[in-house]
Amino acid sequence: MGFTSELWESGAATYERIRVHPFVQGLTSGDLDRAAFRHYIAQDSHYLREYARALNVVAAKAPTPEGTALFGEHATNANAVERALHAGFLDELGGVDQPASPTTVAYTNFLLATAHTGSFAEGLAAVLPCYWIYARVGADLVDRSSPDPLYARWIATYGGDGFQKIVDDVLTVTDRHAEGLGPAERAAMLHHYATAARYEWMFWDAAHRRETWPIPLA
Template identity: 40%
Template sequence: MSWSTDVRRAAQPVVDEILAHPFLRGLADGTLDPEVFDRYLLDDSAYLGEYARALASCASRLPGGPGVTQLAAAAIGAADAERLLHAQMLGERGIGPDDLAAHVPTPTCTAYVSWLLRAAALEPVEVGVAAVLPCFRVYLDVGLACERLVPADGRYRTWVQAYAADAFAEAVTQAERLADDLADAASPGVRAAMGAAYLRSARYEYLFWDAAWRGDAWPCPDVQPPIL
């Protein structure tokens, strides 16, 4: 059994909690409050730019071979394809570039991307790859689960179909194969650290959905730093 299969099994209770979350249930049946979805899209747009940086950081640290090209392509895909999807959906809601620029990432978003960037830059590259992997796998699981439930005229069908698409599934498979290759060559200690990193990121995925649902925000008013 592969490393990615084992770690996915270990993370399944977290994924089950994600799929049972009212945000995801509302996303599937179209009852999710549009304001909640807009909060999510704004925060996810901020997240995607930093996620692409984490992917690129991992790619730069890999030994030569197809893994470098694969992760670099994934970084471009995360930065471009998903950004286009977000721009389309935000544009349909009257939310433009100025709104994106003004958005302050939530504490949850900030914590998640900080963890990913640290893992990608400072941990062994195997651990960095494991840390970025749940964003691939969880979104595929969510897309496939929601696709089975979303009505043909569902409000969020465009979003669901993007993450249930065959092309996205293939990208997930490639990323998991890379992680498996790295795990196969890693020491027991690094493999254990890979598993811990994967599970931490899976928990952050749950927190990200929940943050949008709760209206997560910084506890103090946003202030501008002084001009010195």
């Protein structure tokens, strides 16, 4: 691996905190409160809609036709495949109509702002933790899976070879693109990656706390 190993290092301490977070540990032990999982899935539906938008912006800025096709396809997947998975969960858990939480809004605004205002490299670094951290969490949990069939399904999705292949493709694009970048752009990538990794921790934590807005809309 090339520059992506530096990116991973910039979020490694955050990843360790994600790995031991009670939400993540509760998925594999089966002890996670179903209400927290339901909250997470509902928030993730909001998240994925905006994430797909950010991916489409990254796709538009990609310097090669292959890059444009790859991220465009992933945007479609985030909208279609992952959201269909979530719809299945919500069917079983009971649908929930909740507004995007403060953490969901902050994370998705960060992704969209970085993708729109930054270079291709910057947008790429911002969207990368969403891919990579989920693949790592899935890989860490897949052997133990979960006694809860719903959580086992979630773990199998992100711990499976199909998701890993998607992530490997993005890591290859990232390493290749980073070869031609100077120190300033690499530093910006490290910063955006580490920021998005922290938002990933916050997303699990917000679901665990079932975060809502402290003040309702009037």
